[in-house]
Amino acid sequence: MPMGKTTDQRLLLLHEFDNVRVATSRLHAGEHIVIDGASALLVADVPIGHKLARWDIEANDKIVKYGAPIGVATTRIEVGSHVHVHNVRSDYTPTYHLEDVRIRSGGAS
């Protein structure tokens, strides 16, 4: 595991078992970030409190946050990618969300 590898200080690790980090402030589209030693280009804004993959996550892998499973990857998620409702599903009940195109283009909070 890439513990100890360099990471952007704005990316919070909540538990050593986690395969995601949490943005502690808004990250902007076009930024290059470093996460657990890997480099990634952000294709869209990542609002505060959202998650990024610490390494490549395969489809059907558990997403782990707080050291606990919080859902399953529905597709392959590359390191540094936004981990959210478009690539994760609940093991319990489907997540209801409103699609706002401004999120992907970075305009919504």
Place this chain on the structure above:
Amino acid sequence: MRGYLRADGRKGIRNTIVVVYLVECAHHVAREIVTSFRDRDVHVIGFPGCYPNSYAETMLERLCTHPNVGAVLLVSLGCESFNKYKLAQTVRDSGRPVQTIVIQGSGGTRKSITEGQAFVAMQRARLDAMETVEMGNHELIVGTVCGGSDGTSGITGNPAAGRAFDLLVDDGAACIFEETGELIGCEHIMADRALTPELGAILEASVAKAARYYAALGYGSFAAGNAEGGLTTIEEKSMGAYAKSGAAPISGLIKPGDIPPRGGLYLLDVVPDGEVRWGFPNINDNAEIAELIACGSHAVLFVTGRGSVVGSAISPVVKICANPETYRRMGDDMDVDAGRIMEGKATLDQVGREIRDLVVALGQGQRTRSEELGHQEFILTYKSFEPIGPACLPAA
């Protein structure tokens, strides 16, 4: 702290008059009576339904005899099924003044409002002259709820509220956390904290019940704004919500209207028993807050990430803002800036102490932001519960 001593020995940190509509048809009259006493601790609560419901009757009995309440005015249209006689008797038995206005008997809207205003004016003068007594932290009951949660809630506000709970439990207070539908995925770690294995099994069963209930309804306890704020699944939201409970052992499971028998940490089971009948367990945050207050909560800690503005009738709501961006936008509505934790400007322990100190200050005359802004939200809908068994309160 200074408290208002009630005949049953409990003490309140507020001395509020509640005006209670017993069916929606009496809501306007109740609201008009209260409007003329704006900012003078006169609140509207009530039940909109015309059909009888024992849960709603229990809720209003507990709320009308809450230690923060000093006098009660019931407003009935006259033909609704709510048992106004039993509610009035319960309030009388508690030693509080109570009057029932029946709109159909009083001669309509205008006469009922005038009659109600006279009662409230008289009681307000009496309550304003009431002496307070010394009150200790061990006499407090404090609830916690989260609403408008986002990806910051489980990192800052909720665990900070949990630290405040740990301090309050150490002081001997009773602390109540809730929303079993937002503990899905946490049931096993939670059960390990129960005082007895039997209680642990009951805690697990309450979450299983919630999961079944929500599955039947097709939606989890999860709003669109939760996803916009970075929460991806109900189990992720649950892990964050669970942090509000702190680290104390869990002393019991209670249901709406059950008052914790002693200090300690309690889980409030808010999901109805039996078949799915009444729709969503709690249709919004205020339904949960009303239940925490019906369990005797003197104050409620409300953690929000997206930015809720609500308060409540009867008990002050302390708004803990988890998200630093939200705090910068909506600081006027917030009592605690827990987003400082996210920015490395404060620790969980510091904010936890700040929350505990603020709760104590509420018992020394301080008002919350939502109180100052006039928020007095209240909602009560149909539900049904079986009574809890002795294994739910092993230390009682």
